[in-house]
Amino acid sequence: MTLPHGWRRRAASAALAAMLAGGSLAGALVAAPSAFADSWRDKEYWLTEYGITAAWQVSKGAGVKVAIIDSGVDGQHPDLKGAVVGGTDASGAGDPNGQKSIGAKPEHGTLVATLLAGRGHAAPNPSASPSSSPSPGSGVGTDGIVGVAPEAQILSVSAWLGSPNPAGKTDQEQIPEAVRWAVDNGAKVINISLGSTSPDWPQSWDAAFLYAEQKDVVIVAAAGNRIGGNVQVGAPATIPGVLTVAGLDRNRMASVDASSQGISIGVSAPAEKLVGGLPGGSYEDWAGTSGSAPIVSGVAALIRSKWPDMSAKQVINRIVSTAVDAGAPGKDPIYGYGILNAEAALKADVPEVTSNPVGSIADWIRVHRRGDLSSPTPQAASSPSIPAATLADPTVPVAKAPSQPDTAVPAAVVIGFGSLFVAIVAGASVQLRRAYRTTPELPDGPATGVVDVVDQGGPK
Numbered sequence: 001m002t003l004p005h006g007w008r009r010r011a012a013s014a015a016l017a018a019m020l021a022g023g024s025l026a027g028a029l030v031a032a033p034s035a036f037a038d039s040w041r042d043k044e045y046w047l048t049e050y051g052i053t054a055a056w057q058v059s060k061g062a063g064v065k066v067a068i069i070d071s072g073v074d075g076q077h078p079d080l081k082g083a084v085v086g087g088t089d090a091s092g093a094g095d096p097n098g099q100k101s102i103g104a105k106p107e108h109g110t111l112v113a114t115l116l117a118g119r120g121h122a123a124p125n126p127s128a129s130p131s132s133s134p135s136p137g138s139g140v141g142t143d144g145i146v147g148v149a150p151e152a153q154i155l156s157v158s159a160w161l162g163s164p165n166p167a168g169k170t171d172q173e174q175i176p177e178a179v180r181w182a183v184d185n186g187a188k189v190i191n192i193s194l195g196s197t198s199p200d201w202p203q204s205w206d207a208a209f210l211y212a213e214q215k216d217v218v219i220v221a222a223a224g225n226r227i228g229g230n231v232q233v234g235a236p237a238t239i240p241g242v243l244t245v246a247g248l249d250r251n252r253m254a255s256v257d258a259s260s261q262g263i264s265i266g267v268s269a270p271a272e273k274l275v276g277g278l279p280g281g282s283y284e285d286w287a288g289t290s291g292s293a294p295i296v297s298g299v300a301a302l303i304r305s306k307w308p309d310m311s312a313k314q315v316i317n318r319i320v321s322t323a324v325d326a327g328a329p330g331k332d333p334i335y336g337y338g339i340l341n342a343e344a345a346l347k348a349d350v351p352e353v354t355s356n357p358v359g360s361i362a363d364w365i366r367v368h369r370r371g372d373l374s375s376p377t378p379q380a381a382s383s384p385s386i387p388a389a390t391l392a393d394p395t396v397p398v399a400k401a402p403s404q405p406d407t408a409v410p411a412a413v414v415i416g417f418g419s420l421f422v423a424i425v426a427g428a429s430v431q432l433r434r435a436y437r438t439t440p441e442l443p444d445g446p447a448t449g450v451v452d453v454v455d456q457g458g459p460k
Contacts, residue, residue, distance in 0.1 A: 038123065038142065038143040038144075040143075040144060040145055040275050040283045041120065041142070041143060041144060041145065041146065043273070043275045043285075044145070044146065044275065045250075045270075045273070046269075046270045046295060047146070047148075050269070050270065050295070050339075050340050050341065050342055051340075051341050051342040051343030051344065051345075052148050052295075052298075052299070052342045052343075054342070054343035054346075054347075055299070055302055055342040055343050055345065055346040055347070056302075058302070058306055058346040058347060059302040059303070059305045059306040059346060060149065060150055060151040060152075060302065060305070061117065061148075061149030061150065061151045061152030061298065061301040061302050061305045062151040062152070062305050063151075063153075063305055063308070064149070064152045064153065064188050064189065064301040064304045064305045065085070065086075065152070065153045065154075065155055065185075065186045065187050065188060065189075066116060066117060066149070066152050066153070066154055066155065066187060066188070066189045066190070066191060066297055066298075066301050067154075067155040067156075067157055067178075067181075067182030067185075067187035067189070067190045067191070068109060068112055068113055068116065068154060068155070068156055068157065068191050068193075068294075069090075069157045069159055069175070069178045069179070069182065069190060069191070069192050069194070070108055070109030070112055070113075070156075070157070070158070070159065070191075070192075070193060070194065071101055071102055071103040071105055071106050071107070071108040071109040071158060071159070071160075071161070072089075072094055072095075072098055072099055072100050072101045072102050072103075072106065072109045072110075072156060072158035073087070073098065073099055073109045073110055073112075073113040073154060073156035073158075074099060074101060074109075074110045074277075074278075074279040074280065075087075075097075075099045075154075075156065076099075076281075077110055077113075077114065077277045077278075077279070077280075077281055078121040078144055078277075078281055079114050079118040079119055079120055079121055079141075079144040079145045079146075079277050080110070080113055080114060080117075080118060080119065080154070080277065081119070081121070082119065083113070083117050083118070083119055083152075083153065083154050084099065084113075084153075084154045084155075084156055085153040085154065085155065086153075086155045086156075086185060087099060087154075087155055087156035087157060087158070088156075088157055088158075088178075088181050088185075089157075089158045090157055090158065090159045090169070090173075090174040090175075090177045090178040090181065091103075091158060091159050091160035091165055091167055091169055091174055092160075092165070092167030092168070092169050093160050093165055093166050093167040093169075094158040094160070095158070097156070098155075098156035098157050098158040099156055099158070100158060101279045102158055102159075102160050103159070103160045103161050103162050103163065104161065104162025104163040105162055106279065107278050107279055107284070108193070108290065109156065109158065110276070110277050110278055110279045111276035111277065111278065111284065111286055111290070111291070112191065112193045112276070112290060112291070112293075112294045113147075113154055113156070113277075113294075114144075114145040114147060114276045114277035115145065115147055115148070115274065115275075115276050115291055115294045115295060115298075116147045116148060116149060116152070116154070116191060116294035116295075116297055116298045116301075117147040117148075117149050117150060117151075117152045117153070117154050117298065117301070118144065118145040118146050118147035118150065118276075118277065119139060119140050119141065119146065119147070119150050120140045120141035120142065120143055120144040120145065120146045120150070121141040121143055121144045122141045122142065122143065123141070123142055123143050139151065144277070144283075145275060145276060145277050145283065147294075147298055148294070148295050148297075148298025148299060148301075148302070148342070149297075149298040149299075149301035149302055149305070151305070152298070152301040152305070155182060155185055155186075155187055157178040157181060157182055159171070159174040159175065159178055159194075160174070161174070161194055171202075172202040172204045172205070173204070175192075175205055175208070175236065176204055176205050176207065176208030176209075177208075179205075179208040179209060179211070179212055179219075180208050180211055182212075182217070183211055183212050183215045183217050187217060188217060188218065188301070188304045189217070189218045189219075189220065189297050189300045189301050189304065190212065190217055190218070190219045190220070190297075191220050191221075191293055191294050191297040192219065192220070192221040192222070192236055192237075192242075192293070193221075193222045193289070193290035193291075193293045193294060194221075194222070194236075194290075195221065195222055195223070195224040195233075195234045195235070195236070195237055195289075196224075196234040196235050197224075197234050198234050198235060199232060199233065199234055199235060199238045199262070200235060200238075201235035201236060201238070201239060203369070205235075205236065205239070206361070206365055206369060209236070209239050209241065209242070209361045210361050210362055210365060213241050213312075213360065213361050213362060214362070216311055216312045217312060218243065218297075218300045218304070218312045218315050218316060219236075219239075219241070219242045219243065220242070220243045220244075220245060220293050220294075220296050220297040220300060221236050221237040221239075221242050221243070221244055221245070221293060222237060222244075222245055222288070222289035222290050222292060222293040223237050223244050223245060223246045223247065223259055223260050223261075223262065223265055223289045223292075224237065224259075224260040224289060225247070225257065225259070225260065225288050225289055225290075226255075226256065226257055226259065226260055231260055231261070232260055232261065232262050233260050233261065233262030233264050233265060234260070237262075237264060237265075238262065238264045239264075239361055239364075240264075240358070240359030240360055240361050240363065240364040241356055241358060241359050241360050241361045241362075242264070242358065243266045243267065243296065243300070243316050243319065243320075243358055244262070244264045244265045244266050244336070244358070245265075245266070245267055245268065245269050245289060245292045245293045245295075245296045246259045246260070246261070246265045246267070246268040246269075246271075246289065246292065246334065246335060246336060247259035247268065247269070247270070247271025247272070247288065247289040247291075247292045248268050248269060248270050248271055248272070248292070248339065249271070249272045250270075250272055250273050252326070252339055254268070254327070254334050254335065255271045255272055255287075255289075257272075257287070259271055259289055259292075259334075260289075261333045261334050262333055263333050264358070264359075265333060265334070265335070265336035266316070266319075266320050266336045266337060266357070266358045267296060267319055267320050267323050267335075267336045267337055267338065267339075267340055268292070268323070268326065268334075268335045268336060268338065268339050268340065269292040269293075269295045269296050269339075269340045270291070270292060270295060271287060271288055271289050271291060271292045272287045273285070273287065274286050274287055274288075274291040276291065295340065296319065296340060299319060299340065299342045299345055299346075300315055300316075300319065302342070302345075302346055303315045303318055303319070303345060303346065306346060312356070313353060313355065313356035313357075314350075314352055314353065316356055316357060316358055317350065317352075317353045317356075317357050318345045318348075318350050319340070319345050320336065320337035320338075320357050320358070321337070321350055321357070322341050322344035322345045322348050322350065323336070323337045323338030323339055323340055323341055324338045324339040324341050325337070325338040326338050326339050337357070
């Protein structure tokens with residue numbers, strides 16, 4: 001059907017007014033001043049609330065290499081200078097040193113790295129006020145992001161995930177190659193803040209995770225995000241022996257958006273209102289269990305620095321046995337063993353265990369693959385096969401505009417434009433109501449489901 005031209009003009013005018021209002025508000029937000037680096041340090045609530053600053057009295061992670069298997073880590077970020085000591089590219093599409101940001105979420109690896117082992121940086125000028133947060137050591141600047149293990153060293157292993165790899169290598173090839181390289185190059189902890197929507201993993205991963213277990217390496221993985229479609233924990237967080245981390249909101253409750261659930265969850269850590277560094281030197285607010293995992297990996301690095309000879313299973317046991325119980329009593333599929341307590345993990349008297357509390361890939365292969373542990377073989381035809389899982393997009397949210405500093409000027413600008421937005425939209429609504437009142441009734445006709453093309457008033 002064709003609508004009267006007068007109504008179309010009034011409707012177009014109202015729509016244009018609404019568009020301009022939206023554009024004005026967006027412009028106000030973009031034009032507002034960016035926060036200084038030291039204000040980002042002030043946002044790291046988990047440093048004190050989860051016992052990390054207290055744990056620094058015992059260890060800051062010195063001498064421990066942590067491999068980050070992700071989209072690449074920008075080692076030139078001001079808060080990571082000197083932290084990245086090696087790396088490689090498992091994708092075939094990145095740089096040989098693993099520091100090129102690649103994949104569907106190229107910023108992801110740098111966000112993870114700053115949260116795990118950021119070192120901050122010096123204030124840009126003497127007039128800049130230092131952060132009120134405690135400085136973990138002389139090697140850490142007062143501004144920017146300080147990680148959980150600020151003296152740990154990073155190995156950046158870049159992988160192309162979340163979109164088709166231009167080099168052609170799949171996650172089935174990249175992940176085991178990345179794990180093996182990390183183990184062979186001295187990583188004592190491996191962080192994998194990536195996941196899939198399937199609990200199963202390709203059989204091609206078996207040997208690499210078994211190799212890491214046999215070489216006594218702690219592997220920490222993110223549980224996945226509900227908002228990203230991961231209602232249940234997905235691989236590699238379902239692999240026995242991997243310490244899986246669920247996410248918490250600001251009130252230490254299971255995050256509705258940022259935490260999936262499953263029996264493989266070992267411990268819970270902050271997943272909301274996180275901050276981190278972006279490639280190129282800037283900062284960002286973010287959320288997700290992608291951030292929970294490096295917080296726990298950082299605590300594992302603190303423990304391995306304090307007790308270099310402690311086995312991986314004892315390190316994991318320290319983290320889960322000192323966690324603060326939450327949810328259903330004991331281990332549960334929402335919080336695992338409980339909420340991370342970094343101070344207790346470094347200071348408590350924890351009895352040794354005879355087995356890894358989060359399982360063993362060696363035991364799993366023996367039961368489910370029926371293969372040789374030294375080199376897992378293809379599964380027998382009579383046994384049910386596990387489908388090859390393809391990793392979903394890295395669980396990092398879309399970048400948001402940086403939070404603003406505490407000043408009345410930006411607030412006044414936003415409020416002013418917000419009021420303008422409301423006024424214009426109200427005017428547009430009046431225009432629309434008038435248009436409807438003056439529109440003649442259309443004759444009844446058959447409901448054909450066909451809409452006539454509206455004349456745009458242009459040249460024919």
